[in-house]
Amino acid sequence: MIAEPAAELTLDMLIALAVMLAAYVLIFSEVLHRTSAAIIGSVVMIGVGTAAGFYSQDMAIQAIDGNTILLLTAMMMVVAMLRPTGAFEYVAIVLSKASRGDSRLLLIYLSLAVSIISMFLDNVTTVIIFAPITVLIARIIEINPMPFLMAEAMLSNIGGASTLVGDPPNIMIGTAGGIDFTRFIIHMGPTILLVWFCTVMLILFLFRHHLPRVEKPVDLDEKRAIHDRAGLKRSLFALAVIIVLFFVHHILGIYPAYAAFVGLCIVLLLEHPEPGALFGQVNWSVLAFFVGLFIIVGGVEKSGLLHWVGLQLVDLARDPEALLLTGLAVMWCAALLSAIVDNIPFTVTIIPIVLGLEAMGVNITPLWWALAIGVGLGGNGTHIGATANLIAIAESERCGIRGAAISPMAWMKVGIPTMFFSLIVASVIYTFFFSTFL
Amino acid sequence: MKLMDVVIPTGVISPGTLIGEAFRECVKHGVGGLPFVNAEGEIIGRFSLRHTFKSLCLPQDLSRHAHLLGDKICSESTPEVVNGDILELAVDPFIITAHIATVTPHSPVIKALSIMEKFNSGYIFLLDDERYVGVVTRMAVANLLLKYHKF
Numbered sequence: 282m283i284a285e286p287a288a289e290l291t292l293d294m295l296i297a298l299a300v301m302l303a304a305y306v307l308i309f310s311e312v313l314h315r316t317s318a319a320i321i322g323s324v325v326m327i328g329v330g331t332a333a334g335f336y337s338q339d340m341a342i343q344a345i346d347g348n349t350i351l352l353l354t355a356m357m358m359v360v361a362m363l364r365p366t367g368a369f370e371y372v373a374i375v376l377s378k379a380s381r382g383d384s385r386l387l388l389i390y391l392s393l394a395v396s397i398i399s400m401f402l403d404n405v406t407t408v409i410i411f412a413p414i415t416v417l418i419a420r421i422i423e424i425n426p427m428p429f430l431m432a433e434a435m436l437s438n439i440g441g442a443s444t445l446v447g448d449p450p451n452i453m454i455g456t457a458g459g460i461d462f463t464r465f466i467i468h469m470g471p472t473i474l475l476v477w478f479c480t481v482m483l484i485l486f487l488f489r490h491h492l493p494r495v496e497k498p499v500d501l502d503e504k505r506a507i508h509d510r511a512g513l514k515r516s517l518f519a520l521a522v523i524i525v526l527f528f529v530h531h532i533l534g535i536y537p538a539y540a541a542f543v544g545l546c547i548v549l550l551l552e553h554p555e556p557g558a559l560f561g562q563v564n565w566s567v568l569a570f571f572v573g574l575f576i577i578v579g580g581v582e583k584s585g586l587l588h589w590v591g592l593q594l595v596d597l598a599r600d601p602e603a604l605l606l607t608g609l610a611v612m613w614c615a616a617l618l619s620a621i622v623d624n625i626p627f628t629v630t631i632i633p634i635v636l637g638l639e640a641m642g643v644n645i646t647p648l649w650w651a652l653a654i655g656v657g658l659g660g661n662g663t664h665i666g667a668t669a670n671l672i673a674i675a676e677s678e679r680c681g682i683r684g685a686a687i688s689p690m691a692w693m694k695v696g697i698p699t700m701f702f703s704l705i706v707a708s709v710i711y712t713f714f715f716s717t718f719l
Numbered sequence: 720m721k722l723m724d725v726v727i728p729t730g731v732i733s734p735g736t737l738i739g740e741a742f743r744e745c746v747k748h749g750v751g752g753l754p755f756v757n758a759e760g761e762i763i764g765r766f767s768l769r770h771t772f773k774s775l776c777l778p779q780d781l782s783r784h785a786h787l788l789g790d791k792i793c794s795e796s797t798p799e800v801v802n803g804d805i806l807e808l809a810v811d812p813f814i815i816t817a818h819i820a821t822v823t824p825h826s827p828v829i830k831a832l833s834i835m836e837k838f839n840s841g842y843i844f845l846l847d848d849e850r851y852v853g854v855v856t857r858m859a860v861a862n863l864l865l866k867y868h869k870f
Contacts, residue, residue, distance in 0.1 A: 370784065413780040417787075420780065500789030680778050 288592060293335040297584035300326045301577050301630075309622050316566045319573025326580035336580045344579020345572055348456045348538045353403075353449065354568060355541035359520060360406050361562030362548045366513035367506040369398070369410040374503035377418045384424055384492040385485055388432050391415060392484075395433045396440030396477060400447045401524055404437040408669040412676035420682060422497045427677055427685050428488035431695055432481070434673035435661045439480060439703065442657025443473035446527060446537060449571070450628040450656045457632045458649040461531030468650055468718065472710045476658065476703045483702050487695050512552060519547040574629045582633045591637030598643045605715050608651040609708055615655025616704050620662030620696075628656055647711075647718040654707045662700035664692040722831060723824045725863045726845045728853040731756045732766045732810055739806030741766050750854045751841045755814045762821075762844065762851060764814040771813045775805050821846045822855065828863075831855050 304322025308315045323341070330336020372394050380387035391411065398407045411433055419426035441447030445455040445465040455465055485492070507513055523544030526533070530540045548554070581587055598607045611631075618627050631652060639645045660667030664674055670692065677687040711718060729748045732741050732755045744753055745768055755764035773782070781788070820834045821844045831843050835857060842856045864870070 370787065374787065413783055416778075416780040417784050420778075498791075500791045501784070501787045502789060503787075505786050676780075680780055 288589070290589060291585065293333055293584040294586035294589060296329055296333055297326070297335065297581045297586055300329055301581050304573075304577050305626055308626060314566075315623070316570040316573065319570045319577065323573040323576035326577050330580045330583065335584045340583055341576045341579055344582070345575045346453060346456055348536045349449065349452045350568055350571060351538035352446065352452055352536075352541050353571070354563060355538060355545045356403060356446065356523075357406075357563045358545050358559055359516070359523065359541070359548060360402055361559055362552055362554060363402075363513075363516040363520065364406070364410060364562070365508060365558075366516060367508045368513050368517070369407075370414050371503050371506040373411060373414045373418065374499065374501045374506060377422075377499045377501075378503070382422075382495045382497075384422075384495055387418075388429055388485065388488075388492060389481060391429060392432045392436040392481060395437045399437040399440035400444045401520070401527075404441040404448065405668045405672060408434055408437050408672045412673055416676055416680045416682070416685075418499055418501070419685075420680070421500055422495045424493065424495055425491050425684050426680060426682060427687055427691075428484070428491045430673040430677050430685075431687060431692065432484050432488075434667070434669040435484070435696070435699055436477060436480065437669050438657065438660045438667050439473060439477050442653060443469045444527075446541075448657060450624055451653055452537070453628055453632060454649050454653050455537070457636060458646070460649060462527040462537060463529075463531065465653075469653060472654065472707055473657070475710060476706050479706045480699055480703050483699055484695070487698070515551040516548060519544040519551070522547055571625065571629075574626055578629045578633065581630070587630075587633040588637050590634050591641060594634070595638055595641045595643060598638050598645075598648075599641070601644075604644065604647060605712060608647045608711065608715075608718070611648050612651040612655040612708065612711065613704065615652050616659030616662070616700065619656045619659030620666045620700060624656040624660055624667070628652070644719065647715065650718045651711065654711070655704075658700060658703045658707060661703065662693070662696050664689045664696070666696070666700075670696075720828050720863060720867060721824065722822060722826055722828060722845055722855055723852075725828075725859040726853040726855050727859060729753055731760075731762075731851060732814075733757075734809075734811055736766075736810050737806065738771060738808050738810050738813070741771075741810050742768070742806065748854070749858065750856055752854070754819075754844050754851055755810070756851070760851075762819060762846075764816040765819055765844070766810050766813070767815055767840075770815055771810075774813050819844070823847060824852070828860055832857070832860065 300322060304318055304325070307313050307318035307322070312318075313321070327336060327338055327341045331338070373391065376390040376394055377387055380390055395404075395407055395411050412430055415429045415433060416426045419429060438448075442451065443466060445451050445460065445462045451465065454460065455462075523541055526535070526540035526543060527537060530537055597603050615624070615627065615631070618624070635645050635648050635652070638648070660670065664670050664687070674687045674692065677685050727748050727750055729750060730744050730753070732744070732753045734757070741753060745751065751769060752765050752767040754762045755766050757763050818838050820838055820840075822831045822834065824845065824847050835841065835843055841858075842854050845852045845855050
């Protein structure tokens with residue numbers, strides 16, 4: 282028997298909360314790998330929920346957001362085909378030569394490239410590819426790569442916040458809120474563009490003593506970067522098809538995941554990839570982590586706890602006068618929490634609460650945008666706020682260049698002002714143009 | 720064919736040996752690595768030319784993008800290699816302690832080649848009853864094949 286949502290806290294809710302908190306403690310404390318913790322948590326949630334009568338195996342399967350999982354899977358496979366072509370390295374070298382010795386221009390060019398790519402591809406993958414070539418460029422022209430690595434990670438996080446597919450939380454928000462790609466970019470694009478511009482200016486100011494004029498040429502041959510010109514053209518064609526389909530998926534009535542799989546099919550037909558090269562590059566650990574989280578939060582939702590949380594918030598959120606304040610509170614809470622902990626569990630947990638508010642008659646549309654802005658910008662605050670930050674730090678430590686290693690304090694010295702500054706800019710836009718977010 | 724026919728007897732490296740001395744021993748015998756032994760003569764690691772160069776002057780960003788490099792960067796970016804300072808360093812921090820694969824005089828050549836392949840190495844140490852005899856290299860195996868078949 283499945284429990285009806287209750288207005289009071291019940292034992293089922295407390296059991297579900299305990300399982301979720303235990304799983305999140307394991308995830309955030311890194312006692313276990315986060316995927317292992319999510320799998321264990323999901324199995325315990327199903328077992329305990331079934332025994333208590335508020336959850337079942339069927340409900341757990343229904344709780345998995347198929348669009349998010351499949352979209353990520355398809356995009357990972359497309360990137361797996363695109364990555365070995367050397368296109369990213371080509372772009373980085375061409376941009377570094379175009380900067381003509383002006384390291385400030387170099388920072389802007391590389392950050393812009395990373396941001397644009399992160400709008401459509403996974404930003405972690407983008408930074409994984411760009412960070413080593415950035416270090417090499419810095420090594421050759423004899424400047425400190427630290428500002429470049431930090432800028433790339435932060436601006437890839439910001440770039441990813443602008444589109445439905447740029448960041449996993451956005452995919453989840455889009456699926457839950459029924460927001461299509463075009464609507465997402467129309468609402469988030471201008472805000473993120475302004476935030477991006479202001480953030481670049483701030484980073485240039487903060488690193489003004491690390492960005493000298495350089496005389497050494499970038500002694501790298503971009504022509505040798507492309508390993509397979511024909512393969513690159515085929516992969517880019519498939520990616521272009523995916524991006525076009527993203528813009529019209531709502532008109533065609535298809536999910537973004539299906540659009541991504543159409544492009545993947547084109548790659549598969551044109552490239553005939555080796556199964557190992559294709560499937561070996563998919564980050565199954567991330568996908569399993571997401572599945573585990575969906576099942577855990579599904580259990581908490583079915584226990585009625587998230588409905589109960591919604592009831593506590595509904596009076597505030599229902600007041601149209603207070604909706605702007607609620608949105609700003611969601612944005613800042615999401616950002617501050619995302620700076621401290623992984624933003625995925627937070628997003629997965631908050632989505633059913635927001636959906637619950639909708640069922641209670643609240644206009645939740647502005648809350649989706651606030652949530653997307655918050656989780657997108659909050660990750661820049663600390664070194665652990667986003668996976669891309671950790672990639673940049675690892676590369677800075679590995680390169681062995683004197684003064685390049687980014688310590689947690691060094692990150693926060695730049696990251697916290699950047700996060701607050703970008704949040705203030707976003708809040709001003711959100712407040713002044715609130716009617717466009719309704 | 721027996722491994723004893725191709726083994727190259729060499730000296731061993733002990734704590735405090737300079738990289739320059741280890742290089743000389745490798746060059747003298749044409750081998751890519753040497754055993755690193757403790758005071759009791761027990762092999763506890765290996766000195767590898769490849770690993771030493773990698774640790775000293777080949778960061779990952781450089782080797783990963785080696786195909787993109789021009790001709791003007793190396794000497795300026797690794798002055799300590801060019802001016803020979805690394806030869807005066809002790810080998811100790813550059814010793815590999817994991818995967819010290821060995822063979823015995825009774826091991827077939829194919830086993831030695833298989834182990835070298837598995838560990839992506841061009842050489843393997845030959846021990847007779849825990850006593851170090853020398854290094855078996857791919858080059859030495861190829862040389863033996865040529866001699867054996869009078870090719």
